[in-house]
Amino acid sequence: MKQHVLFVDDDTNVLEAYRRGLRDRRDQWELTLIPCSLLAWDTLQKRSFDTAVFDVRMPGLNGIDLLTRVQQSLTLRDMPVIIVTGEADRSLKRTALNLGAADLLNKPIDREDLLARLNSTLRLKAAQDALRVQNQLLEHRVRERTAQLVASRLDIIWRLAKAAEYRDEETGNHVIRVGCYSRAIARVMGLDAEFVDNMLIVAPLHDIGKIGVPDSVLHKPGRLDHREWRVMRKHCDMGAEILSDECRFKHVARRFGADSQTLAHVLPADDPVLALATSIARGHHEHWNGAGYPHGLQGEEIPLEARIVAIADVYDALRSERPYKQAFSVDRALSILAEENGTHFDPAVYEAFLLAFDEINALESEFNDAAAPLLSSQVHDEDECLVC
Incomplete structure (x- = not known):
């Protein structure tokens, strides 16, 4: 099954570069390219993605704002986000990491560097999904076992009450x-x-x-x-x-x-x-x-x-x-x-x-x-x- 990757950048040339540079991964990844951060946020409410790449400098919602919204969302916060910046400002990078960015990329983007970052975040997401499924299974088993114990205990209570009545x-x-x-x-x-x-x-x-x-x-x-x-x-x-x-x-x-x-x-x-x-x-x-x-x-x-x-x-x-x-x-x-x-x-x-x-x-x-x-x-x- 394909993994879904979202790219958000107001520069359509950059988005086209992503598409060309990752065309050999089309059998593994489904790419969604969006030139507007507000549209991207609307899309995130409707679809799920395994990872996302946000440019930091965009009109409206910038990449940091979009990352903040993602981290504040209970349904989206587990999605790894890579922040792309041409800035050398270390404080900006620290802000992104402190807000929960999974990784950082500097412009101009090297294809091999991009592939390495995407592979890393996609493995992270796959591991998170597997862990969540395992936790849900364990929680179901615990609830099932607890229900059995409670039912057994209530049955004993009623039988004890009936024993007292017969006594x-x-x-x-x-x-x-x-x-x-x-x-x-x-x-x-x-x-x-x-x-x-x-x-x-x-x-x-x-x-x-x-x-x-x-x-x-x-x-x-x-x-x-x-x-x-x-x-x-x-x-x-x-x-x-x-x-x-x-x-x-x-x-x-x-x-x-x-x-x-x-x-x-x-x-x-x-x-x-x-x-x-x-x-x-x-x-x-x-x-x-x-x-x-x-x-x-x-x-x-x-x-x-x-x-x-x-x-x-x-x-x-x-x-x-x-x-x-x-x-x-x-x-x-x-x-x-x-x-x-x-x-x-x-x-x-x-x-x-x-x-x-x-x-x-x-x-x-x-x-x-x-x-x-x-x-x-x-x-x-x-x-x-x-x-x-």
Whole structure:
């Protein structure tokens, strides 16, 4: 494939000399000869060249001005430029080199000198192009590998959420619905897109701490006594610990050869997704009035993400059939939420829930539990179980 060379000089005799002197290279190079610097600049916006030769003395834009424009252009700055001058002024030559000229030529131009300079700049351009292609390929591979790691990590998060749901003997799509409802509420509240999408990913992990609750408490038929409720309420802090304490795993992974780049993608330091999940796991049973657990936070002391998941979780619990209760009607569930507005729930989040309710109602139908089997052993107190 031919390489493209641009010559710009207001002297048409010089341009003709270029054409005659390089006619034996027509099978390798395509020459473009332009007698006007302004026209040359317009041409550079429309066509790409492998190298260019600018005369320094031209009306309108001189060669230095044209070189400056080229260097300031993100699309043109990689094109090597040779500056031709009849001047003996060293400061002018230094200016050209400082501005990014790849080489200099003095008039009168020697053909062999010109060929040497052109061959040099064309090899430079070819090397730059090859490097750019290689970098693009590497960037594509990195993006592809990163996407695979992220997808794998998200898959693990969802599987972990589902494991926690089965551990609690809940059935169906509860964790999926809580994630979808939380995302819908966050979107209506006008939160940034990354936060909104992350809520879909991490809200399903809200009860992951129940993995650490003993079977004797988690699966006890009948009411829990005071001691057992203290144990049950520890699931919030246990969930936060599960989601935040990965340091020991990193140490072991490195010990057995996991490279730092892979670990950085799989378990990045200060990961905002895990930080969000940790905050939700710890705070989703806190109440707006401070009567919740595990730390009795109130108002805006409770992280916003936890306040959002709180109402999504309770609404889905009210609307879901459990071994110990039938599903409440939509009207009854909404009535209970209204009663808890300002005490259990953040009023702003409650209002966002109502604004998002049409979407939430559609999501409930899409991810319903119609085919899910029921278990029949647990008979916890209704008020306790809806929010435990």
